[in-house]
Amino acid sequence: xxxxxxxxxxxxxxxxxxxxxxxxxxxxxxxxxxxxxxxxxxxxxxxxxxxxxxxxxxxxxxxxxxxxxxxxxxxxxxxxxxxxxxxxxxxxxxxxxxxxxxxxxxxxxxxxxxxxxxxxxxxxxxxxxxxxxxxxxxxxxxxxxxxxxxxxxxxxxxxxxxxxxxxxxxxxxxxxxxxxxxxxxxxxxxxxxxxxxxxxxxxxxxxxxxxxxxxxxxxxxxxxxxxxxxxxxxxxxxxxxxxxxxxxxxxxxxxxxxxxxxxxxxxxxxxxxxxxxxxxxxxxxxxxxxxxxxxxxxxxxxxxxxxxxxxxxxxxxxxxxxxxxxxxxxxxxxxxxxxxxxxxxxxxxxxxxxxxxxxxxxxxxxxxxxxxxxxxxxxxxxxxxxxxxxxxxxxxxxxxxxxxxxxxxxxxxxxxxxxxxxxxxxxxxxxxxxxxxxxxxxxxxxxxxxxxxxxxxxxxxxxxxxxxxxxxxxxxxxxxxxxxxxxxxxxxxxxxxxxxxxxxxxxxxxxxxxxxxxxxxxxxxxxxxxxxxxxxxxxxxxxxxxxxxxxxxxxxxxxxxxxxxxxxxxxxxxxxxxxxxxxxxxxxxxxxxxxxxxxxxxxxxxxxxxxxxxxxxxxxxxxxxxxxxxxxxxxxxxxxxxxxxxxxxxxxxxxxxxxxxxxxxxxxxxxxxxxxxxxxxxxxxxxxxxxxxxxxxxxxxxxxxxxxxxxxxxxxxxxxxxxxxxxxxxxxxxxxxxxxxxxxxxxxxxxxxxxxxxxxxxxxxxxxxxxxxxxxxxxxxxxxxxxxxxxxxxxxxxxxxxxxxxxxx
Amino acid sequence: xxxxxxxxxxxxxxxxxxxxxxxxxxxxxxxxxxxxxxxxxxxxxxxxxxxxxxxxxxxxxxxxxxxxxxxxxxxxxxxxxxxxxxxxxxxxxxxxxxxxxxxxxxxxxxxxxxxxxxxxxxxxxxxxxxxxxxxxxxxxxxxxxxxxxxxxxxxxxxxxxxxxxxxxxxxxxxxxxxxxxxxxxxx
Numbered sequence: 001x002x003x004x005x006x007x008x009x010x011x012x013x014x015x016x017x018x019x020x021x022x023x024x025x026x027x028x029x030x031x032x033x034x035x036x037x038x039x040x041x042x043x044x045x046x047x048x049x050x051x052x053x054x055x056x057x058x059x060x061x062x063x064x065x066x067x068x069x070x071x072x073x074x075x076x077x078x079x080x081x082x083x084x085x086x087x088x089x090x091x092x093x094x095x096x097x098x099x100x101x102x103x104x105x106x107x108x109x110x111x112x113x114x115x116x117x118x119x120x121x122x123x124x125x126x127x128x129x130x131x132x133x134x135x136x137x138x139x140x141x142x143x144x145x146x147x148x149x150x151x152x153x154x155x156x157x158x159x160x161x162x163x164x165x166x167x168x169x170x171x172x173x174x175x176x177x178x179x180x181x182x183x184x185x186x187x188x189x190x191x192x193x194x195x196x197x198x199x200x201x202x203x204x205x206x207x208x209x210x211x212x213x214x215x216x217x218x219x220x221x222x223x224x225x226x227x228x229x230x231x232x233x234x235x236x237x238x239x240x241x242x243x244x245x246x247x248x249x250x251x252x253x254x255x256x257x258x259x260x261x262x263x264x265x266x267x268x269x270x271x272x273x274x275x276x277x278x279x280x281x282x283x284x285x286x287x288x289x290x291x292x293x294x295x296x297x298x299x300x301x302x303x304x305x306x307x308x309x310x311x312x313x314x315x316x317x318x319x320x321x322x323x324x325x326x327x328x329x330x331x332x333x334x335x336x337x338x339x340x341x342x343x344x345x346x347x348x349x350x351x352x353x354x355x356x357x358x359x360x361x362x363x364x365x366x367x368x369x370x371x372x373x374x375x376x377x378x379x380x381x382x383x384x385x386x387x388x389x390x391x392x393x394x395x396x397x398x399x400x401x402x403x404x405x406x407x408x409x410x411x412x413x414x415x416x417x418x419x420x421x422x423x424x425x426x427x428x429x430x431x432x433x434x435x436x437x438x439x440x441x442x443x444x445x446x447x448x449x450x451x452x453x454x455x456x457x458x459x460x461x462x463x464x465x466x467x468x469x470x471x472x473x474x475x476x477x478x479x480x481x482x483x484x485x486x487x488x489x490x491x492x493x494x495x496x497x498x499x500x501x502x503x504x505x506x507x508x509x510x511x512x513x514x515x516x517x518x519x520x521x522x523x524x525x526x527x528x529x530x531x532x533x534x535x536x537x538x539x540x541x542x543x544x545x546x547x548x549x550x551x552x553x554x555x556x557x558x559x560x561x562x563x564x565x566x567x568x569x570x571x572x573x574x575x576x577x578x579x580x581x582x583x584x585x586x587x588x589x590x591x592x593x594x595x596x597x598x599x600x601x602x603x604x605x606x607x608x609x610x611x612x613x614x615x616x617x618x619x620x621x622x623x624x625x626x627x628x629x630x631x632x633x634x635x636x637x638x639x640x641x642x643x644x645x646x647x648x649x650x651x652x653x654x655x656x657x658x659x660x661x662x663x664x665x666x667x668x669x670x671x672x673x674x675x676x677x678x679x680x681x682x683x684x685x686x687x688x689x690x691x692x693x694x695x696x697x698x699x700x701x702x703x704x705x706x707x708x709x710x711x712x713x714x715x716x717x718x719x720x721x722x723x724x725x726x727x728x729x730x731x732x733x734x735x736x737x738x739x740x741x742x743x744x745x746x747x748x749x750x751x752x753x754x755x756x757x758x759x760x761x762x763x764x765x766x767x768x769x770x771x772x773x774x775x776x777x778x779x780x781x782x783x784x785x786x787x788x789x790x791x792x793x794x795x796x797x798x799x800x801x802x803x804x805x806x807x808x809x
Numbered sequence: 810x811x812x813x814x815x816x817x818x819x820x821x822x823x824x825x826x827x828x829x830x831x832x833x834x835x836x837x838x839x840x841x842x843x844x845x846x847x848x849x850x851x852x853x854x855x856x857x858x859x860x861x862x863x864x865x866x867x868x869x870x871x872x873x874x875x876x877x878x879x880x881x882x883x884x885x886x887x888x889x890x891x892x893x894x895x896x897x898x899x900x901x902x903x904x905x906x907x908x909x910x911x912x913x914x915x916x917x918x919x920x921x922x923x924x925x926x927x928x929x930x931x932x933x934x935x936x937x938x939x940x941x942x943x944x945x946x947x948x949x950x951x952x953x954x955x956x957x958x959x960x961x962x963x964x965x966x967x968x969x970x971x972x973x974x975x976x977x978x979x980x981x982x983x984x985x986x987x988x989x990x991x992x993x994x995x996x
Contacts, residue, residue: 063934065833067949077950079825085838205822209952212822216954219820222996234823237857237865239995690824700840701829704848705855714860746859771842 043069043627045547047527048080048087049693050143051208051538054628055081057528057550064551072628073539074210078690081209083701087526089554090698092510092772094523096558104499107516107766114560117520122572124503124519125156128475129573134158135444136475138462142694144481144524145562147534151423152566154431154439155581156574159446160474165457166448167487171795172380174455175393178654178662180406180414181644185381186537187415191636193217194410197375199226199366201250201396202385204233206688208538218410224373226366228253228358231711231755232748234689243366244750247683247799248386248671249356254377254395255668256352256360257367259344261402266371269322271404275639276650278337279303279320281311281328286664288336288655293329301647302328304335314647336653336664340398343665355668357750376405379412382688386671387788387797394654394666401650409636416542416634419611420535421604424581434603437581447474448794454660458794459488460787466497476503478569480562481524483512483694486759489785489796492735505569507562510698511767523559526695530561533601533623540634544608546601546623564593660792672788674733676752676801680720681733685799686758686781697759698772708761708778709744713751717743720804727808730754732784733801739779740807754802756781810960811875811894812939813989814930814948815968816868817955817975819996823866827947827956828853834946835932845910845919852930853947854917870947871896871917871930872980872988879909879918894961894989897936900926914984961989 041056046066054072058065066084068075087093097117102108128136134157141149142164153161165173169185176182190198192214204227205212215223225240227233228250236242245253261267272278280301281289291298291313300313303320311328314320323341325334349360369375377400380393397406405411424433431439447465448458465474477498484494498504498517506518515521528551536543553559568588571578578584587593609616612631622629642648646655657664676682691697691706710728722728724745731738739762749755761778768775784800832838832851843850856867873896880888880896887902888909903926910918910927918927935945939958943949948956959966968991976995979988 060834061934061937063834063837065830065838065934065946067946068952075952077826077830077952079829082826082829082833082950083838085833086840089838091840205824209824209826212824212952213954216820232864234866237823238821239819690822690826699829700842701825701832701838701849701851705825705828744859746857746864747861748859748864771840 041067042548042550043546044528044550045532045534045545045627046076046081046084047144047547048084048696049207052143052534052536052545053077053081053209054536054545057084068209069627071626072210072545073536073541073543073630074208075213076209078209079701079705080690080693080696080699083696083699084526084528086699086701087509087695088528088551090510091770092698092768093554093557094508094511094521094559095556096523098521100519104504104517104519105495109521114558117522118565118568118572121503121505121520121569125476125569125573128502129157132473132475133444134574135160135442135447136473137478138162138447138474138476139478139480139566140164140459140462140482140484141480142482142487145566148423148563148566150426151433151581152563152570154424154426154433154442155567155577155583156570157442157577159426159442159444160462162448162459162462163457164459164482164487165455166452166459166789166794167384167489167796167798168382169380169384170455170458170793171383171389171790172393174390174790174793174795175397176379177455178656179394179397179401179645179651180640182414185379188379188412189415189538189540190376190378191410191413191540194636195223195376196221196410197224197226197370197373199228199370199375199377201228201254201377201380201392202383202687203227203378203381204229204687204689205235206233206690206692207381210538224369229687230683230685230750230753231687233687243358243362246355246357246750247685247753248388249668250392251388251395251666251668252347252352252355253358253363254392254399255344255347255666256349256363257370258340258395258399258402259347260349260364260367261371261399262341262344264368266368267402268374268404271639272337272402273320273322275406276401276652277301277314277647277655278335278340278652279317279322280314280336280647280653281324281333282336282339282653283331283333287658289328289333295329340652340665343667347668370399371403374403374405374408374410376400376411384795385685385797385799387790387795388669388671389795390790390793391666391668398652398666401652404639406650407637407640413540413634413636414640415540416632418535418542418544418631419608420544421607423600433581434600435582436603439577439580444472447471452789452792452794454792455794458789459484460490460789460794460796463490463493463497466500467493475501476505477501478505478507478566479514479518480507480566481509481694483514483759485513486694486780486782489782489789489798490787491737491780491783493787507565509559509695511765512694513763513765515767516765522565523557524562524565525553525559529553529559531597531601533604536628541630542632543628543630544619544623545628548627560590561593563597564590662792671799672797673799673801676733678803680804682716682802682804683753683799684730684756684781684784684802685753686756688758692757692759694759697775700771703772703774706757706760707744708757708774709742710779711744711746711749711755713749713753714745714747715751717745720806722806723809725809726806729805729807730779730784730802731805733803734786735784737783739783741778754804758798810892811962811989813873813894813959813961813968813991814870814945815957815971815991815993817953817971817993818865818867819994820953821866821868821955822953823855824952825855826950826952827868828855830946830950831930831932831935834934841922843919844922850919850928852917852928852932867992869915869917869980870990872915872986872990875987875989876985878912878914878984878986882908882912884908895931896929897931898927898929900924903927914981914986
């Protein structure tokens with residue numbers, strides 16, 4: 001008898017008994033799978049992190065696992081996606097709505113039914129809204145339901161849907177806005193496929209795996225990768241160069257590279273003249289010279305044309321001067337290029353070495369290699385590290401522009417938008433929704449941009465409003481699939497604010513720490529349990545994807561679609577407004593709610609069909625069969641077309657920055673935390689690899705792959721008599737916070753620096769039990785920080801400095 | 810037929826997809842800790858050489874040796890080299906004596922906490938996948954294209970294609986095991 005191992009093993013009932021609900025036709029381009037009898041494949045957008053990679057949930061031989069959707073414009077996958085089933089049937093999954101019975105922070109709850117939970121929350125919200133206005137209600141979230149959030153918040157009447165962004169990408173987003181007129185991190189990225197030389201500043205390929213797929217071609221062609229980072233990420237252990245840098249000094253390193261490229265004339269002069277505003281003439285007050293200044297007609301910015309030997313509108317110049325200074329309109333003017341050169345000259349490699357700790361010769365060599373290869377520097381995603389990061393990424397974009405690497409082969413691409421419509425728009429005169437609803441305008445201003453005007457989604461401003469009641473009170477917080485304790489800075493302030501609020505609701509899958517501080521905890525679906533139509537991010541192409549519902553929640557888990565949860569809260573709070581956007585009591589029936597989702601999907605597809613002139617049926621068929629549809633493919637060009645900057649050019653001298661009274665050129669500023677000076681004082685930096693996200697970290701696969709120890713350089717360890725595995729206590733130099741962790745002695749971190757994975761350890765929720773208590777090991781680095789925020793964009797420093805003491809072997 | 814695995818250390822980003830996918834496909838995403846290796850039930854072990862001057866990772870799994878010590882020591886013939894060149898276990902013959910676990914110089918067998926019998930690459934699902942012309946799951950999921958699987962006897966196989974012109978090492982060759990797990994360390 002041919003007995004297989006499977007017959008021998010006791011089957012785990014849950015996984016085997018689960019049914020895949022929707023079975024789209026097998027993709028025809030997979031002849032191999034056709035032979036594999038009984039295989040089912042459901043196209044899904046992975047949501048173990050925010051990248052949304054294209055994957056399939058596969059069911060073969062009664063086993064479920066995840067495979068990449070290789071035809072998808074952004075195919076997966078990493079360990080997080082591979083561990084998705086462990087999240088689905090996680091033993092600590094929130095199973096029923098919970099109501100707090102102890103004090104906030106105690107983590108004591110009783111189970112209640114959905115109806116009671118939703119009614120009680122709505123009753124409290126009605127009270128808050130009537131007393132303080134709807135703007136006193138804030139939704140905070142990460143990527144889950146990010147598309148739906150304006151619809152939900154605006155229907156309730158609050159402008160305050162405040163994402164995680166400040167603690168993620170506000171610094172680089174500000175840089176992209178100033179120089180390229182671009183938006184968030186997915187709008188610009190390296191053309192990895194054709195890249196020759198890639199510099200990653202504090203980046204490790206930790207999220208969108210489609211980028212790694214695209215990099216394969218470049219690897220075959222011999223691309224060089226350079227990782228500038230105080231610690232060596234996983235990817236840096238493969239072929240590539242690691243440049244260990246002192247934390248918070250990236251801008252100095254980059255400006256020194258710029259100095260080398262400018263003084264050695266390694267830049268692409270034609271590109272710089274044609275596609276950037278380097279030739280603009282700048283007046284002594286920092287503003288650009290215009291035709292108006294010269295008493296001429298028109299208001300165009302002016303350059304000096306070497307052929308015409310005169311000042312000419314930059315739009316008409318034939319041969320604009322890159323390096324020119326002289327008199328114009330009675331003042332002395334100089335080209336933006338000269339000003340940039342002067343700025344970079346403050347950072348000769350030898351001076352930069354003193355700041356960033358990278359040898360001057362290394363800076364020179366990398367600058368030359370980068371320029372000669374027409375390399376690309378990654379434009380930044382998670383950049384909330386030292387509260388000075390926006391300058392670093394402004395330097396990054398400027399360097400890319402100098403070597404002609406924007407919208408060119410192997411440079412940065414500017415993503416083609418999918419034209420996916422928004423769920424709701426708040427105009428000055430009214431709110432309109434995708435469902436065709438109209439509401440009166442929301443008069444209150446966003447609480448974050450009142451304080452940080454350049455880039456929205458600064459949660460720290462919410463905490464300030466809770467505690468100070470200014471500029472207006474915030475009384476209710478709904479935390480959706482995100483975790484402020486491992487996301488945001490200044491834990492003490494967070495705790496104070498959570499105590500002060502009238503209502504705290506957590507909607508989540510697993511008990512992240514803020515659950516302990518909530519009045520109500522509501523169990524959410526994971527991505528496998530709901531449908532979602534979404535933009536395909538992290539690809540240059542214009543595409544959308546449809547994540548199919550592949551599974552029901554496992555037995556005993558009464559989780560609901562978070563969109564339904566929030567709409568039910570909103571409807572029970574403001575029924576008339578909900579009705580005005582087409583959401584009626586009918587949808588309280590969870591099964592009827594699918595009709596509402598279908599209606600929204602139909603509206604989106606109709607809008608996309610119209611925008612791209614493609615029949616709805618054609619899009620729908622592709623979404624059904626393959627899970628995605630590409631509207632337009634990006635191809636490399638000679639340079640960018642008109643950009644939504646003030647001049648339409650790449651602004652190496654940012655005119656938008658002048659509007660914010662910010663420096664039009666990048667510079668290096670020291671980070672805000674106290675500098676370590678004594679032998680037992682260190683930088684505490686945190687970072688990621690493919691393991692770190694709000695939900696993935698809970699799976700046993702990821703919990704086993706990630707390291708919760710504090711990394712320490714062998715030289716530091718030897719000096720302090722600390723050995724691998726020792727127990728140490730860290731004390732924040734600025735906030736005195738203390739926590740203990742085990743040490744890993746490794747050459748993967750620079751001397752004088754400690755590294756820990758973000759979100760991985762130092763958890764405290766009382767709802768964490770059993771083998772998952774490992775999540776309580778290690779430290780949460782955010783707890784050592786204060787509200788050190790960049791003034792305009794609110795990007796905090798999640799790095800800090802600490803004193804170390806050995807407390808055990 | 811001599812089926813073999815290849816892993817490219819020079820392009821691996823260390824994302825762990827192969828490790829987690831092995832657990833999902835072959836061990837039904839179980840979260841029961843691995844009693845032998847701790848952590849996860851999976852057939853791939855990640856070793857990080859932190860103290861090297863240039864730190865690096867090694868992913869280790871069953872080497873499907875042509876001179877396999879685990880097969881040599883097995884008293885019942887449960888461990889054997891199949892006609893496809895893969896080292897496999899017949900569970901109906903296995904008495905759980907663990908000689909194979911001790912004999913494997915790579916330490917690539919671990920004890921199943923439910924059956925009390927050794928597990929190793931390839932797991933059941935991966936064996937079924939290759940029977941149906943699919944790749945082992947670790948190869949399928951790798952975003953970096955760092956893995957390949959194929960027949961060393963077929964000059965056109967992906968493994969042979971990648972071995973040509975690459976700098977390759979095999980692990981603990983001096984043990985005389987004739988391992989069929991190829992680690993590409995550069996071009």
